[in-house]
Amino acid sequence: xxxxxxxxxxxxxxxxxxxxxxxxxxxxxxxxxxxxxxxxxxxxxxxxxxxxxxxxxxxxxxxxxxxxxxxxxxxxxxxxxxxxxxxxxxxxxxxxxxxxxxxxxxxxxxxxxxxxxxxxxxxxxxxxxxxxxxxxxxxxxxxxxxxxxxxx
Amino acid sequence: xxxxxxxxxxxxxxxxxxxxxxxxxxxxxxxxxxxxxxxxxxxxxxxxxxxxxxxxxxxxxxxxxxxxxxxxxxxxxxxxxxxxxxxxxxxxxxxxxxxxxxxxxxxxxxxxxxxxxxxxxxxxxxxxxxxxxxxxxxxxxxxxxxxxxxxxxxxxxxxxxxxxxxxxxxxxxxxxxxxxxxxxxxxxxxxxxxxxxxxxxxxxxxxxxxxxxxxxxxxxxxxxxxxxxxxxxxxxxxxxxxxxxxxxxxxxxxxxxxxxxxxxxxxxxxxxxxxxxxxxxxxxxxxxxxxxxxxxxxxxxxxxxxxxxxxxx
Numbered sequence: 001x002x003x004x005x006x007x008x009x010x011x012x013x014x015x016x017x018x019x020x021x022x023x024x025x026x027x028x029x030x031x032x033x034x035x036x037x038x039x040x041x042x043x044x045x046x047x048x049x050x051x052x053x054x055x056x057x058x059x060x061x062x063x064x065x066x067x068x069x070x071x072x073x074x075x076x077x078x079x080x081x082x083x084x085x086x087x088x089x090x091x092x093x094x095x096x097x098x099x100x101x102x103x104x105x106x107x108x109x110x111x112x113x114x115x116x117x118x119x120x121x122x123x124x125x126x127x128x129x130x131x132x133x134x135x136x137x138x139x140x141x142x143x144x145x146x147x148x149x150x151x152x
Numbered sequence: 153x154x155x156x157x158x159x160x161x162x163x164x165x166x167x168x169x170x171x172x173x174x175x176x177x178x179x180x181x182x183x184x185x186x187x188x189x190x191x192x193x194x195x196x197x198x199x200x201x202x203x204x205x206x207x208x209x210x211x212x213x214x215x216x217x218x219x220x221x222x223x224x225x226x227x228x229x230x231x232x233x234x235x236x237x238x239x240x241x242x243x244x245x246x247x248x249x250x251x252x253x254x255x256x257x258x259x260x261x262x263x264x265x266x267x268x269x270x271x272x273x274x275x276x277x278x279x280x281x282x283x284x285x286x287x288x289x290x291x292x293x294x295x296x297x298x299x300x301x302x303x304x305x306x307x308x309x310x311x312x313x314x315x316x317x318x319x320x321x322x323x324x325x326x327x328x329x330x331x332x333x334x335x336x337x338x339x340x341x342x343x344x345x346x347x348x349x350x351x352x353x354x355x356x357x358x359x360x361x362x363x364x365x366x367x368x369x370x371x372x373x374x375x376x377x378x379x380x381x382x383x384x385x386x387x388x389x390x391x392x393x394x395x396x397x398x399x400x401x402x403x404x405x406x407x408x409x410x411x412x413x414x415x416x417x418x419x420x421x422x423x424x425x426x427x428x429x430x431x432x433x434x435x436x437x438x439x440x441x442x443x444x445x446x447x448x449x450x451x452x453x454x455x456x457x458x459x460x461x462x463x464x465x
Contacts, residue, residue: 016313016314016317017310017311017314018310019310019313051218052222053218053219053221053222053223054222054314056215057314057317101306102306102307102310103303103304103306103307104307117303126232126236127232127450129225129228129229130229130232131225131226131227131228131229131230131232131233131307131308131311132222132225132226132229132311133222133225135229137229137232137233137236139236143173143174143175144173144174144175144240144300145174145237145299145300145303146233146236146237146300146303146304148233148307
């Protein structure tokens with residue numbers, strides 16, 4: 001058993017609402033603590049949003065994945081409240097996957113939005129509330145597609 | 153902007169795997185059929201979201217309340233995105249779509265014309281009805297030649313997969329619960345089995361233009377058949393009874409076969425004459441009136457302030 005095997009197990013868990021994007025790529029992983037003598041692992045994660053309804057499911061998936069690692073008999077997940085998630089925690093791969101596959105974009109530092117479909121800068125906010133706690137809704141007048149925005 | 157000489161030319165483009173975009177000069181027939189389909193989908197998401205909302209205060213425990221809150225937000229959010237895509241097609245604006253829905257002039261999925269009487273009903277909805285809706289949405293997403301709709305469907309389908317897991321989790325809790333809990337679910341199953349099966353609709357007309365234009369990837373009867381093959385053994389494995397005295401496994405067909413389906417209840421819901429249609433529509437209309445102040449605030453630029461705050465300026 002190696003700590004990197006535990007990391008790989010955590011990275012194999014995908015977000016329940018983006019079924020092909022790893023929670024590690026989304027920046028949810030804070031730390032992994034492996035106790036080889038006790039054959040146990042503790043995984044600290046940060047939620048994108050407090051009150052995210054997927055937390056119990058993600059924790060369960062992570063525990064199940066870590067338990068498949070040879071040499072690990074017990075696994076626990078804790079949600080850190082002292083770390084704040086923001087979109088900077090996402091990997092480039094995750095940002096690109098969200099843009100190309102899910103039409104989800106990130107707000108630039110200057111507040112502007114780029115359309116993930118046509119690349120236009122003319123995207124305008126429509127609604128603070130999207131289908132999920134972590135996303136708002138915008139509209140691209142150039143290619144006429146709704147665009148969702150990851151909220152930081 | 154792309155343009156086509158006639159419907160044959162357009163059909164060749166579709167058959168060739170083409171994707172229609174909002175700015176294309178699509179045939180009027182395609183525009184109006186696809187619009188009607190998306191409007192129906194949007195209405196269904198909205199009416200479904202309002203049902204989920206009804207159960208937030210009644211859901212037992214904080215975790216289930218949180219799940220129902222999230223599902224409500226999902227469905228209303230999906231409706232919002234779909235109304236944006238539909239309104240952009242230029243057939244009817246968003247306000248007219250909503251006014252038509254609240255005046256009972258529009259259609260929405262049959263399953264939202266019934267009342268969820270007990271908590272077990274709501275679990276049957278989450279387990280059976282969401283699964284039927286999910287199967288039908290996935291079949292649309294599979295091909296879906298209208299680009300803006302397909303992009304929204306990608307996220308809807310991903311999120312509905314998440315709802316399915318919640319539905320299974322909640323069903324397991326009842327299935328492994330007390331006799332009373334099991335009895336409650338059985339009664340709910342008796343009420344919801346047929347509406348869920350009927351959600352797929354009667355057999356498709358082989359000339360259905362939505363099939364030819366690859367909005368639908370499979371005829372209704374195929375989807376309904378696949379659903380029955382999956383859910384009959386699943387419900388049997390939890391030792392629940394399906395309310396169909398003629399249900400049998402046919403060895404030759406290697407499939408579960410049901411009674412002939414009575415389509416009258418479905419037709420009644422499509423006329424907004426289902427058992428709970430009137431209350432549901434009135435409730436949705438009241439909700440629209442009660443939230444007028446939010447729209448007014450939005451018209452006064454609340455979103456602009458939000459964007460500015462988000463940019464940290």
